[in-house]
Amino acid sequence: MSERKPPLRSAQWFGTADKNGFMYRSWMKNQGIPDHEFQGKPIIGICNTWSELTPCNAHFRKLAEHVKQGILEAGGYPVEFPVFSSGESNLRPTAMFTRNLASMDVEEAIRGNPIDAVVLLVGCDKTTPALLMGAASCDIPTIVVTGGPMLNGKHKGKDIGSGTVVWQLSEQVKAGEISLHDFMAAEAGMSRSAGTCNTMGTASTMACMAESLGTSLPHNAAIPAVDSRRYVLAHLSGNRIVEMVNEDLKLSKILTKEAFENAIRTNAAIGGSTNAVIHLKAIAGRMGVDLKLDDWSRVGRGTPTVVDLQPSGRYLMEEFYYAGGLPAVLKRLGDADRLPFKDALTVNGKTLWENVKDAPLYNDDVIRPLDNPLTADGGICVLRGNLAPNGAVLKPSAATAELMQHRGRAVVFEDFDDYKARINDPDLDVEANDILVMKHCGPRGYHGMAEVGNMGLPPKILAQGVTDMVRISDARMSGTAYGTVVLHVAPEAAAGGPLAAVRNGDWIELDCASGRLHLDVSEEEIQARLAAFDATAASTLIASQGGYRQLYIERVLQADEGCDFDFLIGCRGSDVPRHSH
Ligand code: FES
């Protein structure tokens, strides 16, 4: 083990033979901790998002035990603590609403407590960015341990993917193609082990982002939750975090602009979730790294999507791991000189390239060659125009190629309730070439920017055998979803963005090749319509009810800025000069 350089942060609590040291140690001793554990050992926090209401993270108490074994073995002392767990499947109005809340919890828990380093136990979508955001604002040695994906879902002899199959089957039930009985059977077959969504949804994407950023050990992203190797990785991460204290390897040495560019390139190669655009921006903001929406075009565009996973492709996370996992993808990129910063440092003290340069690749169907990709240009498509002055995004690998250049007539829904009330109406004036537009689903409008952007198609269109239409909104979309869906329109309607001005029958032009999203209405007319529209009325009404919702609506930033709270941007360090008594 390496020799320690800096003094231990925890010694500010436990290292003095006076009143303060007495207080800090004495209460800890009620847990049966002997004296020698306080003396000169790195105290390692294990930040746990375990919750039975976050089913994807419900196995984390076991995961934590393995991390603890690794910490103890390496000469550290583990202390596990809970933080707010943003569970994607249960939380209303959307887990994203609580991502910033969780990040504040994490930040203050890390800073205020006697720990020298922290292990972040993350899994379900928002838990990964929330914990990285909080940790980045403190900047102590940090390592990510992900809970891992569920085993493949099974239904009628076929593999089914978390989330993705829900979107597919719910449309098939609506179109009368399958029975309700089959629908319910799939519900049971989809989630048959511990772990996160097994598609390349937001959880898997963010796990890949954490690994490509260098914040986890290699293979952290893909090992299935119930595979014994997941627990070996947890143990090894426990070993490693103790060494990181001795090396003073803080998060700021890992989370550089270069690391984020590697992650953006990786996102294109894996066909990752559009949610990563928002989360990486928020994490970067906490670290003081200037990441822009246009970096996604500059670094990501032109990169082929080679990972053939649902929702864009065919396979699931189990196959991804067995095919070689993320190290195999990074090696494939690097061999072709398409990994921008091979020398970026990672938590194990090696560079990203050192970690992956000899990584085996076992299955070319799952991780395809760069010259036989799933999508030739897989990077996130950033769109701008008079409909989205501050940007919008589209995921090409999940879209229909022919629809990525499209001019259509707008069919407008004022908000999600309006959409739900009218979408099934047989008299709805809609044709297959129209563009579905939905307003008021952005960070302020829906408070939390729900994943409703992939609006299900009208049944009358589905009945014609049409499976995709262009859809535009200020919402997000689940990483497990697909379609030619323009998301994150900024500014959102509820912030007075031009999206609020769109009316039924307006013509809209989408051109992914040139990154253009244009409302074919004169500027004077748009301004006149916006002047007549009270953008803030709805959100002001909600804000007046108080509580966290008020804070959220008043301080949340727009999608292009990562949806963090304005006052949370930046790294505030880990110093707390004052004692507790
Ligand atoms: Fe938790 Fe998908 S719902 S990872």
Ligand code: MG
């Ligand atoms: Mg999701």
